[in-house]
Amino acid sequence: MAPGFVDVHTHDDRLLLSNREMTPKLSQGVTTVITGNCGVSLAPLQIQQPPPPLDLLGGTEWYRFADFATYLAEVERKPPAINAVPLVGHSTLRVGAMDDPTRPAREAEIRRMKEQLRAALAAGAAGLSSGLYYPISRPAPIAEVAALAEELPAFEGIYTTHMRDEGDQVLASLEETFKTGRRAQVPVVISHLKCASPKVWGTSDQVLDRIEAARRQQAVGFDVYPYDAASTVLLPELIEVSKRVLVTWSRSHPEAAGRELSEIAAEWGRTPVEAAERLGPGGAVYFIINHHQLEVGGMGGRLKPMSS
Ligand SMILES: [Zn+2]
Known part of the structure; x- marks a missing residue:
């Protein structure tokens, strides 16, 4: 219960x-x-x-x-x-x-x-x-x-x-x-x-x-x-600081949903930022947080870092 x-x-x-x-x-x-x-x-x-x-x-x-x-x-x-x-x-x-x-x-x-x-x-x-x-x-x-x-x-x-x-x-x-x-x-x-x-x-x-x-x-x-990742709309400024970018939706290329941005960019012979511009408007999951950032905890007691 x-x-x-x-x-x-x-x-x-x-x-x-x-x-x-x-x-x-x-x-x-x-x-x-x-x-x-x-x-x-x-x-x-x-x-x-x-x-x-x-x-x-x-x-x-x-x-x-x-x-x-x-x-x-x-x-x-x-x-x-x-x-x-x-x-x-x-x-x-x-x-x-x-x-x-x-x-x-x-x-x-x-x-x-x-x-x-x-x-x-x-x-x-x-x-x-x-x-x-x-x-x-x-x-x-x-x-x-x-x-x-x-x-x-x-x-x-x-x-x-x-x-x-x-x-x-x-x-x-x-x-x-x-x-x-x-x-x-x-x-x-x-x-x-x-x-x-x-x-x-x-x-x-x-x-x-x-x-x-x-x-x-x-x-x-x-x-x-x-x-360790964040999800929002496709924004060029988030791409370079991310370890990985996973496309979640794209109005112009719906088939891109669920794929790695780097793979799509490689297929198109474009940089990831250029590929994102072509995919937009759309959304993505950005891996921008270091695992040890998971220390963030409540005021009463900080959580221990998760072992990875
Ligand atoms: Zn927000």
Whole structure:
């Protein structure tokens, strides 16, 4: 016998509608999912061709909810087999409020995003997530994210973040995360904490020390990430720092799914980055974490490195 698991980091926004049995989760004992992570939520946004990484959740027909309440009503119309705790994605808000998300948001756009976020929180969203690593949100400065996060305390919402840099600049990203939390006076959760580039392999002790120090002044949590690979959309900058890249999906070459990027590149007589550009839009699993990074543990006690 085991209690139901809470899957704290998911992108199940669409699955709640497309597979209401929630088979992939329920079959693993998961009874609650937190959705809308990494800046990516299905609502509030109406768009035909969502830019990466929003396309992680699905294409053309899925981004059809002008406001969060409409999305929640659609979920509740035929309730899924498990519970959901939805977050609102910063990238989703940006794409909805800005004509060009590759720049910082202007004041009127921030106002629009704040209105949308407030309405979503009033409708039942649990907080705000950001994905500052991704090109469509990378240009957002702390001021923009903190301005949105300031809407959270009134609803006891939380702020979760896929940080700007989990590799060479992971320590600077931690500071940014803490600062955003302090400015907005909100609890922050660092998503899938890891040290994701050869330069920072072996620094998980420093990362945990910084988090412990910050916790003396503010509420900070993180998701333990017990893998040596990461999965996301095809991004050229992740290819060179990865030991291996496994293609998971490709819109232009569906037959590439499940294959090694290096093999495809060799067949095409291209570099892996060129091959990825040809495969995109698509997704991949990147082996970017040193096995000994699996030391990352909870605040109460650090896990021993796994023997390999
Ligand atoms: Zn993420």
